[in-house]
Amino acid sequence: MSEHVLFVDFSSDNSVRITMAKPGRRPPPANLYQCASLGELDTALQDFLARAEEPDLMAAALSVCGWERDGAFEMPNHSYRIERSWLKDRLNISRLHLVNDCVATALAIERLEGPERHVICGGKDDPTQMKAMIAIGRGLGTTCIFTDEMGNPVAMPCAGGHSDLPATTEREFAIVSRMAQTYGHVSRVRAVSTAGLVEVYNLLNTIDGQSNWSSDAAGIVELARNADALAQEAITLVTGWLAATASDTALCTGARGGVFLAGSFFDLLGDMFDPAYFARRFCAKGRLTAYLEDIPVYLVQTQEPEMVGLSTLFA
Structure with missing residues (x-):
């Protein structure tokens, strides 16, 4: 009898994380593989399964930033697509789940242990009401979570990252105006993301007549630690926009x-x-x-929450 489920996460650029667990079990830390093509994905699967001594799989679940169309997985952050039939044949399985990476993270919420959720602010949550999850990395994802009549969490993908970026101060307005000149519509993800931090920092340099532009978000954070005023301001602005995104989401969903x-x-x-x-x-x-x-706001502090969320599909 098949006893294992394979979990694959495509949420990073040009790489995949692969792990495996028995149904209902929390997956162990994943193996990371460079994966910029379908051929490299096949090699990664081959290597992982060989190291696991060719386990008998009952199913697989994928966490992707993308969508399914005509039986194929479209992944805008990757240069290739995956045919559902190819993957099922490759793994010799009949059950295959494709889950948006933000939804996968949201599904992990109910399985978080005490230290894995840190309270930032707010009061006591109402377990009968909607929850909201906001994931920020190279993009900005939003998800709503409610409980169905059987007591199971249901996560609904949203596109809040592409809602309008607000401006509530003169400094914010100056940045949004510059972005509008470049992009036309200015969505929240233009500022609330790792790439957004870079853009906000560079725009502050332009507005202030400076030339210390950067393409490295980690470098900007390091500058801020070393008391660089514009780097610190960029982080403050992005944090403020993130907080506004969180509160707008809470108000719109009643979370x-x-x-x-x-x-x-x-x-x-x-x-x-x-x-x-x-x-x-x-x-x-x-x-x-x-x-x-x-409304309580929590910071999720666990490794690979996408994998934890995928495992709930087999509980």
Whole structure:
């Protein structure tokens, strides 16, 4: 009898993470493979399965930033597509799940253990109400989670990262105006992402007549640690826009069950993330300030939450 499920995460550029577990079990840490083509994916699968002594698989689940069309997985962050039939034949399985990476992360929320969720601000969650999850890394994803009549969590993918980027101060307006000249429509992901941090920092340099442009988000964070004023301001601006995204999402969905933040952006910022400033901006909604003060905001602090979420499909 088949006893294992294969989990594959495509949420990083030109690489995949692969792991395996028995149904209902939490997957162990994944193996990372460079994977810029379908051929390299086949090689990665071959290597992983060989190292696992060719296990008998009952199913597989994939976490991808993309969608399925005509039986193929379209992945805008990768230069290739995967045919569903090819993968099922390659793994000799009949059950295959394709899950948006943000949804996969959201599905992990119910399996987080105590230290894996850190309270940033807010009151006590209402477990009967909607939850929201915001993932920020190279992109910005939003998901709503509700409980069905059987008590199971259901995650609904959204496209909140492409909603309008607001400007509430003169400095924010100056940046949004510059972005509008370049892109036309200015979505939140233009600023609230690792690439967004780079763009915000470079625009601040342009606006202030400086020439210390950078293409490296990690380098900008390091500059901020070394008291570079524009790098610190860029992080503050992006943090403020993230908080506004979180509070707007909470208001639009009624997420009194809590707002969860996840993604590689927080690993990048580390101690440069200011939870107190985030909390102030999150609650700054005029007459609805008290409403937001009651909603807890959590920072997800676990490795590979996408894999944990995928495993819930087989509980």
